[in-house]
Amino acid sequence: MNTHDIADQLKNADLKVTQARIGVLELLHSTSTPSDVQDILDYLRKQDISADQATVYRILKVFVENDLVRQVEFNEGKVRYELASLPHHHHVVCVKCGSVRDIEECDVDEIAAKASKKLSFKIQSHNLEFFGLCRNCQH
Amino acid sequence: MNTHDIADQLKNADLKVTQARIGVLELLHSTSTPSDVQDILDYLRKQDISADQATVYRILKVFVENDLVRQVEFNEGKVRYELASLPHHHHVVCVKCGSVRDIEECDVDEIAAKASKKLSFKIQSHNLEFFGLCRNCQH
DNA sequence: TTACATGCAAATGTTTTGCAAGGTT
DNA sequence: AACCTTGCAAAACATTTGCATGTAA
Numbered sequence: 001m002n003t004h005d006i007a008d009q010l011k012n013a014d015l016k017v018t019q020a021r022i023g024v025l026e027l028l029h030s031t032s033t034p035s036d037v038q039d040i041l042d043y044l045r046k047q048d049i050s051a052d053q054a055t056v057y058r059i060l061k062v063f064v065e066n067d068l069v070r071q072v073e074f075n076e077g078k079v080r081y082e083l084a085s086l087p088h089h090h091h092v093v094c095v096k097c098g099s100v101r102d103i104e105e106c107d108v109d110e111i112a113a114k115a116s117k118k119l120s121f122k123i124q125s126h127n128l129e130f131f132g133l134c135r136n137c138q139h
Numbered sequence: 140m141n142t143h144d145i146a147d148q149l150k151n152a153d154l155k156v157t158q159a160r161i162g163v164l165e166l167l168h169s170t171s172t173p174s175d176v177q178d179i180l181d182y183l184r185k186q187d188i189s190a191d192q193a194t195v196y197r198i199l200k201v202f203v204e205n206d207l208v209r210q211v212e213f214n215e216g217k218v219r220y221e222l223a224s225l226p227h228h229h230h231v232v233c234v235k236c237g238s239v240r241d242i243e244e245c246d247v248d249e250i251a252a253k254a255s256k257k258l259s260f261k262i263q264s265h266n267l268e269f270f271g272l273c274r275n276c277q278h
Numbered sequence: 279t280t281a282c283a284t285g286c287a288a289a290t291g292t293t294t295t296g297c298a299a300g301g302t303t
Numbered sequence: 304a305a306c307c308t309t310g311c312a313a314a315a316c317a318t319t320t321g322c323a324t325g326t327a328a
Contacts, residue, residue, distance in 0.1 A: 057294070078291080128247065194285070
């Protein structure tokens with residue numbers, strides 16, 4: 001995904017194309033582990049874009065509202081962000097070293113459908129995270 | 140669950156029995172929605188126990204380490220806590236009004252087993268939260 | 279008595295907001 | 304030009320830490 005395609009992604013969502021927004025999407029496109037705000041600020045600084053933290057939070061808010069990114073949490077007391085366009089998946093987080101792996105399989109929709117009916121909820125999304133020890137940290 | 144039983148719960152975990160710890164467990168026993176730290180502070184104040192916030196965080200840390208409570212997050216940028224002794228379940232969170240309902244069914248273990256094998260992870264726990272609109276907020 | 283738990287205060291980390299200035303369309 | 308986006312500064316909220324004091328066992 002190059003800068004031009006990313007700009008299109010923004011235009012399609014009726015969002016103005018700015019350096020900071022492009023930078024945020026670039027980072028999220030380039031990594032598989034969901035990024036937190038600090039990751040994003042560090043990346044932007046390296047790219048000489050250096051957006052303010054308030055700007056990054058506002059960008060992420062707009063992106064979530066426009067379904068460009070999703071929020072994810074790993075029990076850290078802070079929110080992480082990943083592209084909403086990623087194929088649906090879940091995460092396995094190592095509680096010791098923090099490494100993250102993806103899981104492609106997801107049979108959660110059935111559970112969601114049942115719950116939706118039973119509770120009269122209109123379910124829009126779900127988060128599923130696994131916690132444990134990665135291969136290295138098991139010793 | 141009365142105060143005596145809660146004290147036993149602490150003794151079984153080799154933890155000293157204090158008013159603040161009893162209070163925290165009392166609250167978590169009394170509600171089905173996972174509590175955040177502010178909920179806990181408010182509850183303790185009402186009970187004239189009034190623990191300091193640092194104390195509450197330390198209590199929760201010890202409780203998590205001793206498997207008395209679990210951490211849960213609803214994409215709020217903060218951690219919530221619920222009893223680990225609750226039957227395994229998941230949550231449905233209304234993104235508009237914040238109301239929370241429980242789901243008892245859980246077929247996630249199969250997914251976990253597969254992923255565990257594939258990634259050589261030793262999976263210890265998982266969080267699954269659904270987000271959507273409750274019956275009232277759909278209009 | 280002894281080890282652990284707490285209070286207080288301060289620091290650190292995360293997220294939000296107001297307002298003026300700047301940039302995109 | 305009009306509207307949206309950003310920077311800056313400050314505030315609000317969430318979490319952690321050091322150290323002296325208090326308390327359960």
